[in-house]
Amino acid sequence: MYKCGCGVKRFLGLSGRFQAVAPKNSKSEVLLGEAKRRELETLRRQRRFELWTLEGQNLIMQKLGHIQENIRKQANSIKKMKQDENPYVKDEISVLKKMKKELEELEKQILLAMVDDPFDSVAFSQTVKNRFIYAQSGEIYGGGAGLYDFGPLGSKLKNNVIREWKNVFVDGRPDVFEVDTTIMTPERVLQGSGHTEKFADLMVKEMSSGEFFRTDQLLSSQIEKEKQSSKYSAQELENDLLLVDSSDHSIIQSLLRKYFGEKNFSPPTNFKLMFSCKLGPDESGENIGFLRPETSQGVFSVFQRLLQHNNSKLPFSVAQVGTSFRNEIKASGGLLRCREFQMMELQHFHDPQAGMAQLSSRQRDQVLPVLSREAQISGGSIQAMSVKNILLSKMVSSPILVSYLVKTFDFLMKLGIDQSKIRFRQQLDHELAHYAKDCWDLEIMTSQGWVECGGLADRGSYDLKKHADASGANLMAERQLASPKQVKMYGIKIKSPKKFKKTPKVLSSVKNLNQTQIAKISESLSLSGSIEIEGVELKKSELVIKEEIKNVQVESFFPEVIEPSFGLGRILLALLEHSFQQREVDGRKFFTFPPSLLSNSVARLICEELSSLSVDYRVDTGGKTIGRKYSLNDEIGVPYGIVIDFDTFRYSPATVSIRDRDTLSQLRVNVKDAASFINQLSTQEITFAMAEEKYLFQEEFLDSPDQFELRENFKRATNGVKYSERDVGKLLASLADVAVQLGKPELLMHIHSFKREMN
Structure with missing residues (x-):
């Protein structure tokens, strides 16, 4: 089984002990600054989470208005009591002070929740580029819009996101099959699915500049700007926002005239989003293929074979990770809008008349942040709803779709996505794709606002019926009567x-x-x-x-299909942004990825054991200073570093220092224990805080490095760490050596007596 453990580095080429390389700020200052940063980050996330847990900002704002009204009434009452020289006015003044304090606390809560984390987009972009997490393709030739290359770190991170997705949606489920269908798709397949006719965006050309725009993006951006002025009412702007996705050319033209006046745009036209090409030396031009716009059509076209593979039984699911292509009108926004991108998709085929497996009590109690269609139309906000209440409300078309909402939330939590920046938004009727009965967009808050990172769609039996009609193939299943x-x-x-x-x-x-x-x-x-x-x-x-x-x-x-589909690049961008941090004390930039998502770098002395534990690694023998290596590894999110210094070879037993990125603490660990310790941290069997009770701090080791084992055993005994009989025997042997060195025969007798009692 493959395990990707926590990242660690081998730091060699030092001049003296690494403690001699002092940072600009003292360690205590850095620790205090890091503790403050982590405390503020935790508080921000908690407050934002409480916003949708309390059913959104509207509820808090209503509460705020209620307190303000009570304060106004109380102030008027006190004013009247003073005029009447009422002796109890002081008591009422103290009540007013309490109300004002309550208002102040609530305002702080709203401010913390609504003012987002300080995000330095320039520093983020530089870090991503400098460490080659990803970069624009063909960069030395000026780059290609919407095309990106992933470097070693980005590729490792991307592969580990895929692994986590498979862990949640695929692994351990005998009814889920993985497939790999072709990228180049014959024209007839996409004609049968309806893509050649309907897979397009409305586009206009600005005649003076010659620039092309997607009409929905152009109008949405302009309407958002108009909200800052008083030219149109808020309700009018909201109503127009609902129309920007319309496919009616006359509606779009009227909106363009309304918001852009005399600016000269061409009439809206449908721009085909699929890349086409000729298959072979086809002089007639009839043998045409397309780069697939989604991976699912390859699955639908082999449904017969998949049904046979599952002994003609339903339900079953088909998972696929693959590359898709869309010829975007304007490919901008980095990984948010690419012309080539990877998708993680699953099609769940089921009988709509059959029941589904019951959700566990944990799943039914899971709270999800949902923004329903009704809430959007009425101007409402995100609601925190338990899965149980979502099922009772019947706002989702299928209970199976609800179960995949839960799986999606679990998947994002494993990645380390900030849960206070997640919502499931139900698509409005005019937004639904031609194949969908219902669809919930997975949206994640980034520096560019709410971004759609996936969609969970109820496709019904649309696709199988379309392909059956177009091909004449039998794509039906059978049920017993x-x-x-x-x-x-x-x-x-x-x-x-x-x-x-x-x-x-x-x-x-x-x-x-x-x-x-x-x-x-x-x-x-x-x-x-x-x-x-x-x-x-x-x-x-x-x-x-x-x-x-x-x-x-x-x-x-015809079986019906539930499809959870995710854009790998967009989820990766959200993960990078949510993990990016910068210390105010020393200015260091770093990513706080979960250990399971990181590549690993370890010392040669423990490579063999790490390999036996299936922990991926590489060795860094560069000549940079230790402080610089700390900074570089913090920057890419490596949470732990194994440091080999001169003391590793100077004293027996051989030990290494293991450094924690977040607390900057360092523990001294026996080389024989280092690999298993890293493996336990990477699989989250233990935390670094738990390990601090078992192992010596670096400072404790430096006080007397020649007595490492004795001091480590004493610390474990002091903290109540449980020992095996073998460990106790080693401890007693060490104590006996100390008794001999000190010339204490009485102590030696007690030790031998204790050993006899053990036996």
């Missing part, structure tokens, strides 16, 4: 198959027709006398269609 029923069954065959030897596709298409398709053909033949199959006209006299009434135990149906 409680009791037999009589149905009209059709059979079809060609009278003279030899006549169609040169067109074998006609024979295979007729053979694969399902009952619904045969019924339609029978109806068409009765009206027109002929039909067309695979471009060949067949007359009624060339076909034999039989109808009979049969008792059946099963019925055919």
Whole structure:
């Protein structure tokens, strides 16, 4: 089993002990600054989390207004009491002071929650670029818009995000199958799905500059700017915002005239978002393919084989991680809008009439931040709702979709995404894709506002029906009936198959027709006398269609699909931003990734044992100063560092120093224990704070490095650490050596007596 442990570094090439390389600020100042930063960060997250836990900002603002009104009434009452020379006025004044203090505390809470973390976008961009987490492709030639290369750190981080996704959605589930379908998709597949017709964005051209714009982005940006003026009412602006995604060209043109006046734009046109290409030396131009805009169509086109693989049983799920392409009109915003990107998608095929597995009590009690369609229309805000209440409200089209909302939230928590910056927003009716019955966008707050990082859609049976109609293939499943029923069954065959030897596709298409398709053909033949199959006209006299009434135990149906889909690049960007920190004391920049997401760098002396534990690693033997190495590794989020110094080889047993990024604490650990210690930290079996009770601090070690084992054993005994019999035996042997050195025969007798009692 692959484990990605916490990152550690080998620091060699030192001149003397690493303590001699002093930072500009003292260690105590840095520690105090780091503690303050962590305290403020924790408080910010807690306050933001409380906002949606208390059902959003509106509730707090209502409470604020209520207190302000009570203060006003109390002040008027005191004023009247003073005029009347009421002797109890002092008591009422003390009540007023308490109310004002309550108001002040609430205002602080709102300020902390609404004023976001101080985020230095310039420092963030420089760090990402300097450490080559990712960079624009073809950078030495000026770069390509919407195309990005990932460096060693970015690739490792991306792969580990994929691993966490598989851990939540795929691993340990025998009904989930992984596939890898082709990137290049034949035109007929996307014609069948409806993408060639509908997969487009409305675009306009600004005639004076020649620049192209997506109409929804152009209008949304302008309407947001208008909110700062008083030209339009707030309600009017909100109503217009709901129209910017309209596909009606006349509505878009009227909005452009309203908000841009005389500015000259071309009429809106549909811009196709798929990259097309020719497949092979095709002079006719008919053999066309597309780079896939999503991974799911490859899954739908092989549904028959997947159903057979699962012994024709439902439900089952299909998972796929792969590259998709969209020819964006304006590829800007870094990883937010790319022309090539990776998707993590899962299609859950199920029978809509069958029940689903019950959620656990933990899942039913899980609280999720949701922004429903009704809340958006009425001007409401995020609500904190338990899964139990979400199911009761029936705001989500399917309980299965709700279960995937829970899995998605768990996945984001494992990545270390700030839970106070997550929401599930239900798409409005006009936003829904042509295939969706319901869809909830996973949105994460970044420096660029709320960003859609995924979508959880109820696709119904739209895709399978479309592909069945377009291809003639049978993409239906069967369910057992409680009791037999009589149905009209059709059979079809060609009278003279030899006549169609040169067109074998006609024979295979007729053979694969399902009952619904045969019924339609029978109806068409009765009206027109002929039909067309695979471009060949067949007359009624060339076909034999039989109808009979049969008792059946099963019925055919199109399975429905729930699809959680995630953009890897966008989630990675949110993770990077939420993890980026900068210490005010020493100005160091670093990422606070969870240990499970990081690459590892370890010393040669413990490489072999780490390999046996399946912990990934690399060795750093660069000649930089130790302080510089600390800074560089903090910058990329490495939480722990193993330091080999001269004391490692000077004293026995050999020891190394293990440094914690967040607290700057260093523990001295036996080389033999270092690999297992790192493995325990990476798998979160222990925390660094727990380890501080077991191991010596670096400062304690330096006081008497030649008595490492004795002092370590004494510390463990003092902190009540449980020992094995072997550990106790070693401790007693060490104490016996000390008794001999000190010339204390009485102590030696007590030790031997204790050993006899143990045996």
